[in-house]
Each structure stands twice: as C-alpha cells, then as structure tokens.
Amino acid sequence: MATEGKLIAQNKKANFDYLIEETFEAGLVLTGTEIKSIRARRVNLKDSFARVSNGEVWIHNMHISTYEQGNRYNHDPIRTRKLLLHKKQIDMLIGRTQQKGYTIVPIKLYIKNGVAKVLIGLGKGKKKYDKREDLKRKDAKREIQRAVKDAELGR
Numbered sequence: 001m002a003t004e005g006k007l008i009a010q011n012k013k014a015n016f017d018y019l020i021e022e023t024f025e026a027g028l029v030l031t032g033t034e035i036k037s038i039r040a041r042r043v044n045l046k047d048s049f050a051r052v053s054n055g056e057v058w059i060h061n062m063h064i065s066t067y068e069q070g071n072r073y074n075h076d077p078i079r080t081r082k083l084l085l086h087k088k089q090i091d092m093l094i095g096r097t098q099q100k101g102y103t104i105v106p107i108k109l110y111i112k113n114g115v116a117k118v119l120i121g122l123g124k125g126k127k128k129y130d131k132r133e134d135l136k137r138k139d140a141k142r143e144i145q146r147a148v149k150d151a152e153l154g155r
Helices: 012-017 034-039 087-097 128-153
Strands: 006-010 018-028 049-053 056-060 081-084 102-112 115-125
Touching: 012 018, 012 102, 012 115, 012 128, 018 102, 034 102, 049 087, 056 087, 056 115, 087 102, 087 115
Parallel strands: none
Antiparallel strands: 006 102, 018 081, 018 115, 049 056, 049 102, 056 081, 102 115
C-alpha cells in the first residue's frame, strides 16, 4: 500500500527484523497537542509494536514528544494509542497474530489529507541467518551497481 501523504517517521528496523507479509493503513486516536508534535516530526517508531486486545488494536511504545508550547495540556509521550481499523481487518489480525511468530509492526507514520495515519505490517520475525542473508544480498547488489557505473564511465 503506497503512502500518498507527507512522511513523518519511518521504522527502518521493521524490514530488517521482520518479514512483512501484509500492510494496513490505520488512523490514530490522538489527544490534545499530539498532532502538533507529529507535524513537527517529533516522533519515534523504533521500539513500537501493536497488539489486539478486546477487539481493538493498540500501539505501544510509540514516542511522541511533548509539545513545547503545550503547558499543562501536554500528553504522556509513551502512552498507548488506539488504532482505527475496519472490523474485518481487526478480525484478520486477531487470527493471524494467534499463529506462532506473527506480530503487528508499525512501519511508517505520515499525514494524509490532514490526518495522521500509521502504516502497520503483519510480520514474522526473522532469524539471525535470514538477516545475514539479507545483508549479503544487499552488499552484492551494491557491488553490481558500482561495477555497472564504473563500466559506463569507462574506468
């Protein structure tokens, strides 16, 4: 699913640590000054994850910094936030996350049509050897690109 909005934050470790099989676009339930902090790009998705509880999807450990001009109306930076998904999507996520090894990982946070959205992925954790294979593949691809570029320049 392509993000058409303004990219705010990205979880770069998600594709390295997980094999993402399916992605969903979810809205966020925010309070007070959180959207102002998001627009100021003061968000960190690095250690965040999502869980399904009581038929609702919640995102945990997503850090949205407090708004500097927010005085007493500021929010807790690491509170759990509700994700807005369709009932069919939530039911599918419940079924898949009960299988061993599957988890819900936030991949990107962006603003689309003035609303904050999160791209979440249903992923399966990679083993250490899978990560090493990915690194080898990436290095080989980089070497090929370098060789092609050198050949074009006649070096």
